[in-house]
Amino acid sequence: MKKTYVILAVAAMGLMSCEKLPNLTNFANISKDFTYKETIDVPKVEGLPDSLGPLPNGGMSAYLPPMAFATNSEKYISESGSAINLVKTVTLKQLGVTIVQPADKNFDFLDTIRVYASAPGLEEQLVAHKYGVPKGLQKLDLDVEPTINMKEYFLQDTMYVRFGGFFNAVPSTESKIELSTVYNMVANPLQKSE
Template sequence: MKRLTTYLLIVTAVLLSCTSCRKLGTFTLDYSTDIVIPSQTGISVPFTVYSPDVETNSTSKFESEGTSTKYVNTIQLSQLKLSIINPSSANFDFIDEIQIFISAPGQNETLIAEKLNIPETQLTSFLCDVKDVNLKDFISQDYYELRVRTVTDQVFSQEITIRADQLYTVEANIL
């Protein structure tokens, strides 16, 4: 009888501890924003442009994945693709390097991706090298902003619109 009681206590303890355990899940979030680079007259001069605020809708996106903000462990940028969308005849030959930073209310700006020594091969899109940083505190906000720092190596005379397609990998406990 004592063994049975001990066994039942152990089983009960294990079952109670497992109710607080949550299954770990991974899913992706994707966002896009357009960034306008004004026409320039100089070369090898760094300049900065900002994206409009990117609305995250993170609360509803987390809920649709069966979790909530408080159960998100990490959010990491897994891919950032830059593509020229206007004018259609433009390419990235005018840019030598580009760095993308993220900022959100109450958070310090963080470098999330870059591409150095961009080849002059008439690319109209390319993938940036992403940084290994946890962006939970940024993407969990209502919105974030991207700051783009570029260095040009050619003069270009017209405004260029670039689309930044971002893919974030979320690891969270599923409810």
């Protein structure tokens, strides 16, 4: 008789745990970081004077034109052993900018930097910034917006990045800047994304 009660108790626990199985799919999440590095030429900043040097009245807000970048998302997703329909989220973890040429230049021409991302058919979003840029630095680690799910941007073939900010001086168009970004992708082989 005791065996019957034990078997019934185990069966009841098994049925109750089956109802919880959909929540267990979160344990199957796969998290993978992808690093992108790209060197860009600093274009003329629209709205700023052509001559180098300080700006009148302590500076002004201006924006660079959008720059296109290949996402290579299919390659990164495939290399991680996942598939596009299994991707749940893509978030920006880090964004760094470094002046690589000329070697003696720094970010003193900026007081504030903002980085916006867009993609075909998707709205532009502020994804990173740095307010009160410290003087004398050749490398800046920007403050990223970690709660923005950039999945739809990442899954496009091309993503557009636009820089803007408050300029203290006109940057040299002979400068080259390296962008270094780290994205985190979460995929789940047990749960297809919507």
